[in-house]
Amino acid sequence: MAAAAAESGGRRVGFVGAGRMAEAIAHGLIQAGKVEPEHVLASAPSDRNLCRFQAMGCQTTHSNLEVLHSCPLVFFATKPHILPAVLVEVAPAVTAEHILVSVAAGVSLSTLEELLPPKARVLRVSPNLPCIVQEGAMVMARGCHAGSYEAQLLRSLLEACGQCEEVPEAQVDIHTGLSGSGVAFVCAFSEALAEGAVKMGMPSGLAHRIAAQTLLGTAKVLLQKGQHPAQLRTDVCTPGGTTIYGLHALEQGGLRAAAMSAVEAATCRARELSRK
Numbered sequence: 001m002a003a004a005a006a007e008s009g010g011r012r013v014g015f016v017g018a019g020r021m022a023e024a025i026a027h028g029l030i031q032a033g034k035v036e037p038e039h040v041l042a043s044a045p046s047d048r049n050l051c052r053f054q055a056m057g058c059q060t061t062h063s064n065l066e067v068l069h070s071c072p073l074v075f076f077a078t079k080p081h082i083l084p085a086v087l088v089e090v091a092p093a094v095t096a097e098h099i100l101v102s103v104a105a106g107v108s109l110s111t112l113e114e115l116l117p118p119k120a121r122v123l124r125v126s127p128n129l130p131c132i133v134q135e136g137a138m139v140m141a142r143g144c145h146a147g148s149y150e151a152q153l154l155r156s157l158l159e160a161c162g163q164c165e166e167v168p169e170a171q172v173d174i175h176t177g178l179s180g181s182g183v184a185f186v187c188a189f190s191e192a193l194a195e196g197a198v199k200m201g202m203p204s205g206l207a208h209r210i211a212a213q214t215l216l217g218t219a220k221v222l223l224q225k226g227q228h229p230a231q232l233r234t235d236v237c238t239p240g241g242t243t244i245y246g247l248h249a250l251e252q253g254g255l256r257a258a259a260m261s262a263v264e265a266a267t268c269r270a271r272e273l274s275r276k
């Protein structure tokens with residue numbers, strides 16, 4: 001705990017918007033000792049979500065401006081359509097000391113910069129829900145006035161919540177399609193695998209646990225060995241064995257085309273929302 005406190009260096013981190021994503025990031029930062037709970041301040045209009053921040057030992061407020069006044073690093077985690085009004089509200093409190101990070105899907109860096117004072121240091125992060133178990137897959141892009149110091153600081157914080165890579169902003173909407181929305185696609189696949197097992201007679205609870213663990217284990221092998229999925233798939237496929245029969249059924253069902261279309265559709269929707 002002492003080491004964690006030393007690493008956090010008394011840094012104060014704010015959250016404007018205290019829903020699922022804010023909680024996931026705050027939880028990861030606290031768990032990893034990047035910030036102490038009492039140095040986190042979250043704001044939201046109601047207590048609905050703030051009570052979970054209070055349970056983590058964080059401070060809470062109904063005033064977004066108070067977050068800006070107290071914290072040099074602020075995550076904006078409201079729904080995208082609410083964010084512009086929130087930025088207009090807090091803009092007068094933004095100083096050269098602030099680092100401002102939006103996690104809102106589809107809100108571009110140029111929109112963020114237009115709504116904030118000139119030279120505001122702004123970054124955009126596309127997170128996903130597994131941040132809550134420190135297994136997020138995130139990308140970030142920096143605005144005109146955020147340099148490598150800000151990017152490095154943010155990346156070192158967010159690594160507490162999973163993987164975080166810097167990308168050109170054009171790839172952020174693709175990440176939303178692949179990974180933000182991808183969590184739901186993977187859930188649909190996990191559910192379908194389990195239901196196949198239930199159909200064949202396995203109890204439901206066991207089938208869902210085994211399906212989820214199969215996804216987890218496969219993902220770990222891919223990441224730890226740095227293998228292409230086609231290689232691992234080939235390794236599992238004995239000629240004339242069970243797996244190739246199953247893969248044939250998946251190909252007949254169009255799994256691959258459906259998954260590609262899902263990412264394409266979600267990316268296009270993210271781009272469409274960005275233009276609104």
Ligand SMILES: NC(=O)c1ccc[n+]([C@@H]2O[C@H](COP(=O)([O-])OP(=O)(O)OC[C@H]3O[C@@H](n4cnc5c(N)ncnc54)[C@H](OP(=O)(O)O)[C@@H]3O)[C@@H](O)[C@H]2O)c1
Pocket residue numbers: 016017018019020021022043044045046047048049050064077078079080082086103104105106126127128129180
């Ligand atoms: N969830 C995901 O998987 C995911 C993935 C990628 C990106 N994101 C992005 O993360 C952001 C938050 O998503 P979420 O799922 O965490 O949403 P959420 O659970 O609905 O939380 C939204 C939060 O914003 C608060 N809020 C509403 N109006 C506000 C205002 N005027 N000022 C300050 N706070 C206000 C809400 O307050 P109350 O607590 O009072 O309701 C709530 O705490 C979104 O922009 C989304 O695009 C989410």
